[in-house]
Amino acid sequence: MAVLIQLIKTECRDPYSEANIEKLKDNFGPSTSKSTIQNAMNKLSELDIIYKVGHGKWHFSDPAFVKYVLLAK
Numbered sequence: 181m182a183v184l185i186q187l188i189k190t191e192c193r194d195p196y197s198e199a200n201i202e203k204l205k206d207n208f209g210p211s212t213s214k215s216t217i218q219n220a221m222n223k224l225s226e227l228d229i230i231y232k233v234g235h236g237k238w239h240f241s242d243p244a245f246v247k248y249v250l251l252a253k
Contacts, residue, residue, distance in 0.1 A: 182207035183220040184229075184249050192230065192238040195221060 186200055194200065196214050205212045221238070224230045229245065230238045240246050 181249070181253065183217065183224070185253055187230070187238065187240075188246055188249060192240070194236045195238065196236065 182204055183195075186204055187195060190200060196217055201212055201214065201217060204217065208216060221230065225232065228241050230240055233239050
């Protein structure tokens with residue numbers, strides 16, 4: 181859920197940036213790394229929740245899902 185919320189907040193821009201990784205360390209712990217985020221992004225992509233549109237650019241497959249996540253948090 182933390183990765184989803186962070187993606188929504190940053191509009192899916194540069195999920196592997198140091199700033200995003202630092203913010204996600206609060207939820208995943210101090211050992212959070214770029215590979216932790218890559219694994220989460222790959223899982224979200226496999227589930228067709230997000231898709232890649234370019235280098236470091238991702239989009240949500242369903243805008244209604246974004247609204248659901250925001251309401252559920």
